[in-house]
Amino acid sequence: MTAPESPAHAAMDQFAVRDGELVVGGLTVSALAAQLGQTPFYAYDSRLMRARVAALRAALPAGLRLHYAMKANPLPAVVRLFAGLVDGIDVASAGELQVALAAGALPAGISFAGPGKRDAELRAAVRAGVLVNVESPRELPLLAAASQALGLPARVAVRVNPDFELKGSGMKMGGGPKPFGVDAEAVPVLLARIGQLGLAFEGFHLYAGSQSLRADAIGQAQTLSFELALRLAEKAPSPVLSLNLGGGFGIPYFPGEQRLDLSPVAAVLAGLAERARQQLPQAALVLELGRYLVGEAGVYVARVIDRKVSRGEVFLVVDGGLHHQLSASGNFGQVLRRNHPVAIANRMDDKGREVASVVGPLCTPLDLLADRMPLAVAQEGDLVVVFQSGAYGASASPQAFLGHPACVEVLV
Ligand SMILES: *Cc1c(COP(=O)(O)O)cnc(C)c1O
Numbered sequence: 271m272t273a274p275e276s277p278a279h280a281a282m283d284q285f286a287v288r289d290g291e292l293v294v295g296g297l298t299v300s301a302l303a304a305q306l307g308q309t310p311f312y313a314y315d316s317r318l319m320r321a322r323v324a325a326l327r328a329a330l331p332a333g334l335r336l337h338y339a340m341k342a343n344p345l346p347a348v349v350r351l352f353a354g355l356v357d358g359i360d361v362a363s364a365g366e367l368q369v370a371l372a373a374g375a376l377p378a379g380i381s382f383a384g385p386g387k388r389d390a391e392l393r394a395a396v397r398a399g400v401l402v403n404v405e406s407p408r409e410l411p412l413l414a415a416a417s418q419a420l421g422l423p424a425r426v427a428v429r430v431n432p433d434f435e436l437k438g439s440g441m442k443m444g445g446g447p448k449p450f451g452v453d454a455e456a457v458p459v460l461l462a463r464i465g466q467l468g469l470a471f472e473g474f475h476l477y478a479g480s481q482s483l484r485a486d487a488i489g490q491a492q493t494l495s496f497e498l499a500l501r502l503a504e505k506a507p508s509p510v511l512s513l514n515l516g517g518g519f520g521i522p523y524f525p526g527e528q529r530l531d532l533s534p535v536a537a538v539l540a541g542l543a544e545r546a547r548q549q550l551p552q553a554a555l556v557l558e559l560g561r562y563l564v565g566e567a568g569v570y571v572a573r574v575i576d577r578k579v580s581r582g583e584v585f586l587v588v589d590g591g592l593h594h595q596l597s598a599s600g601n602f603g604q605v606l607r608r609n610h611p612v613a614i615a616n617r618m619d620d621k622g623r624e625v626a627s628v629v630g631p632l633c634t635p636l637d638l639l640a641d642r643m644p645l646a647v648a649q650e651g652d653l654v655v656v657f658q659s660g661a662y663g664a665s666a667s668p669q670a671f672l673g674h675p676a677c678v679e680v681l682v
Pocket residue numbers: 339341342360383477479480481516517518519558559560561562661
């Protein structure tokens with residue numbers, strides 16, 4: 271079997287290679303495995319995360335606030351790193367709120383979004399003094415009651431379900447009928463209610479979609495979001511202090527995909543920042559990013575337990591799989607299964623290739639990390655790496671499924 275000429279995945283050049291081995295956070299993957307005393311594991315490179323934030327700060331207009339949406343990677347060490355790097359943490363449950371507060375994030379910069387917030391979660395948010403992105407009229411009287419009972423202001427922004435979506439995004443979270451946010455046309459009534467209840471109105475939150483690599487589509491969604499917020503601001507009970515324009519910046523996974531070109535997005539945002547100075551003079555513009563900040567900095571590493579040949583096809587059976595890395599198996603919202611970037615981490619310099627499938631130990635055909643992919647020729651004991659694993663990995667996978675050990679995660 272010979273490998274096809276076309277690349278098996280998008281270019282993965284963020285990690286160095288030393289003595290034929292991938293280096294993450296200054297250590298080779300086999301040194302990491304030895305230190306952790308086990309495979310499989312996730313390793314996150316803190317230097318790459320810092321570099322990503324620095325590159326964004328350099329490109330984006332000064333004064334634009336950068337938030338980390340921690341559902342992408344809620345590991346406390348990662349949240350602690352971002353609490354010290356960005357201007358706010360976006361949480362989507364009371365559980366995440368606890369992690370963010372324990373990580374040292376300042377309540378002033380924390381915002382809480384998500385449908386179906388329970389009464390106790392709304393109370394926890396008011397008690398902590400964080401901003402609640404209201405997603406339903408149901409939340410208003412509960413927030414007012416919590417505010418009264420605790421003697422604390424209830425800080426609110428309205429999450430708007432816009433009348434447009436983010437084109438070319440992996441997951442659409444706005445536009446059309448959606449469980450997220452309040453339909454734009456229903457927002458004026460909600461704003462009046464916020465005023466009547468005496469809640470502390472701070473602004474708007476718009477989130478059109480996720481995992482977009484198209485700078486033009488992101489810029490267009492941001493412009494439409496800004497203009498919608500401008501129209502809604504006329505109906506607000508007090509000036510807009512914060513306008514969260516969402517994010518949706520994607521990372522490349524598949525052959526032919528390129529990293530997002532930040533400069534056109536930065537140009538659009540610079541224009542919007544200038545308009546905001548004129549038209550919403552008290553408002554800070556906010557971007558909330560998850561995957562883009564952490565995804566490329568993380569790897570998932572599993573060891574080859576068995577090399578099997580079945581009717582001429584090679585199967586590398588590894589000690590990790592979909593129970594830790596659901597997304598790479600193609601079962602986390604993907605419509606068509608495509609291989610995530612995978613390599614043999616201790617044979618990065620090997621020139622020979624064979625077509626092999628990487629499968630996990632679970633007794634289901636879904637447990638597939640690479641489907642007939644050109645890879646270095648691997649043996650038992652070798653280490654398989656899944657790149658682009660820093661976001662929606664361990665916490666987004668069914669670790670209890672089939673009773674295998676949990677993976678470990680390390681920030682290096
Ligand atoms: C999931 C989510 C994010 C993060 O999305 P990414 O694609 O990881 O950047 C940001 N904001 C909201 C409201 C979300 O639901």
